[in-house]
Amino acid sequence: MGSIKVVELFAGVGGFRLGLEQTKNRIFDVNWANQWEPSRKVQHAFDCYNKRFDTGEHVNRDIAEISDEEMAATEADMIVGGFPCQDYSVARSLNGELGIQGKKGVLFWQIIRFVQNTFPKYLLLENVDRLLKSPSSQRGRDFAVMLSTLSELGYDVEWRVINAADYGNAQRRRRVFIFAYKQGLDYSNEMSKESLENIIYKKGMFAQAFPIEGEPNKKRIAQTKLSSDIVEVSDNFKFQFYNSGILRNGEVLTIDTIPKFEKPITLKDIIQENVDDNYSLNVDQIEKFRYLRGPKKIKRTTKEGHEYYFSEGGMSETDSLDLPARTMLTSEASVNRSTHFLNINNVYRTLTPIEAERLNGFPDNWTDTMPDRMRFFCMGNALVVPVITRIGNQIEQIEQQTRDSFSQLKLF
Template identity: 40%
Template sequence: MRDKIRVAELFAGVGGFHLGLKRADAKFDIVWADQFEPEKKHQFAYDIYKARFPNTLISPKDITLVDKSDIPTMDLLVGGFPCQDYSVASTVAAGLFGKKGVLWWDIKDVIEAKWPEFIFLENVDRLLTSPGVTKEQPGRDFGVILRTLSDLGYSATWKVINAADYGFPQRRRRTFIFASREDTNYHAEMKREIHRKASNIANFLKRLAPLSSSLVVQKITEIQNVNLNEFKSLAKFSSEFKVKNGFRKMGIMLDGQVYMADYSPKSKQPITLSEIIKPNSSIGSLYLNEEKLSKFKRLKNGFRTEKISKTGYSYKYGMGAINFPDPLDKPARTMVTTEHTVSRMSHVVSDPGNGRLRLISPEEAELINTFPEGWTKLEGVSDSERYFTMGNALVVNLVKEIGIEISKIISNESEKSEFRSGRKIDYITH
């Protein structure tokens, strides 16, 4: 059994992974973290993280500029990375990255440099269909991620998880990815099971991390198989790979072979907004005046229209109406970074003390993400910056639940006697 599980945290925000893993098991030891907010002069998230975890070595440097070889050795790499553009651009210069997807390739560079035994990542649920079913290559971006992990010597499992299904106070759907290195016991166990029970993969998928041990999978659809090895180079894969309607909500990738399915969970009773929203808020700016009320009513109404893609593809686009105000007998919707503004996705509640319509407070936003109340309150950090961090944050206690499972998996691994460098990928000719 291991006394410590060394963790490096990318895109650390205000410490959702750190806090959740520590709640799961004190053995998780965050040995290094990086937090940099692009286009922000004030690095408020870094300041909050540093204040809450003063003994953790954290870098405020843009990850693209970090020398990956300087990062401490780790057993587990974690991070909630932005979902943008993961294409591999092949030009006369050869090997150039997609302009917006550079952050994924920095994760790849960290893996190559440090080759951690396990990887635990989080992203938006639409990652599985990105760049979208209305585009020519649905599922390409997630396919590139899985293919990259495979080429680096990892298997991977994933699941789209709604935090409210676990009893938490937010209907936040996120894709969680758990990858294991090819020389781990866990990887070997999965390989044996896949080969031994090829005809019963559905039941195997139900009990795989992340979180199958805690969440009961009630129903599963027919298994789909995808071969990630059909293209020799990663560049060709990026330009041609697609999956009809994108990837399913849960699956496993092993040796470039994908088995996946949609699933329905047996949900737990969630915490509702009525247990979070405090009566008679004293923050006057939260309450809606007539002008804001009128704007919110208009924004919350649904609409439908038709759009034409750049390639001439016609598709219907629209948004349904949003409850106004948000019902207190349900968990919150997914929080956004602009909760303090008059926008379609901002929460509006009826204050349970006086019945007046208002926005949620920074403290209520923290509690919806299961952070301690006042976690982001720091001298020099504005309320708008506090909302921004919570819109980007994880549901901490969901990370805790997954962390408990990951701790058990890693604890079953024997100590590695020496550090081994990982595989390298040539983006064009591999």
């Protein structure tokens, strides 16, 4: 089986690449990667990426500064990347060209620029699951703009919100994964013979890689058709996207699906022994954690003098070692409500950087090129590597089917 040349955008510390390089047939070749953290003098994530991977071109520049010519010169059978969830509204200028309203959302359009310069067979993108609902004032618009744009470029799209813990991993981390594939590929042609519902439940890439139950949750299923006018979508579209879906030729079907749960790894399974005292908590820190995790009803006053009550429900005193970890955030290094608070043999402590890496499926000390604070920050931004490997294995099967079909054609 030949290789799939991969371009990795917003590469971070290399979660996509690491996952793809661990597939069964090892056909993914990441030959160009871009990582740039704006307003940081030290590029910790890029330095880590550059140390861990020694092949391909690694580019530490603002992607907006990458020229069309440089993009076109890359080998891109597939583009992968996780990008910020921002504002994707668009407008039409006086000369008829599309543009972004305001300064947000630019990174998605850089992905689109890369697609326009390379037209890869596949795209695999990752984002927070609230993308499907944003913005709150026009629910579903941002995701619809993305789908409409990809459709206009000649791609069909499958998506799935995956909670890593539902499929055997150590962290309850929900992310939406978007798999776009060029119309006219063998896979696209095969999917064109299937109903949209059958793609979601049985035949699609996500259905094969992450099995689901055969009935929707609470009968939540919806269909719509996207306009080919992206500005029209941006201005007027409002729709409820569910956690699974398919876009084909402008037709959208979305279903609230139920995963076929697999036994997860628990927090207890990834805990280190003989942890440095630096991660132990003193009495004041323990009390602070207990307060932050407890229920609250606090009287507050706005600048205008209006009084109101801020309420917050309670959490368990410490994180259960018998469950997968909660979602790890970039603030994991600080004492706050979202930080994991552990009681190990009556010793109260936080996670270690190695434990944070294990929650995302990275090798121990993958990020030891940077200070602890940044190690937690990078892991809070990272994806769960085994999820990518599982997707990669399924794309390998799609490629194998394509090559088998091509070989049979040559026989005739």
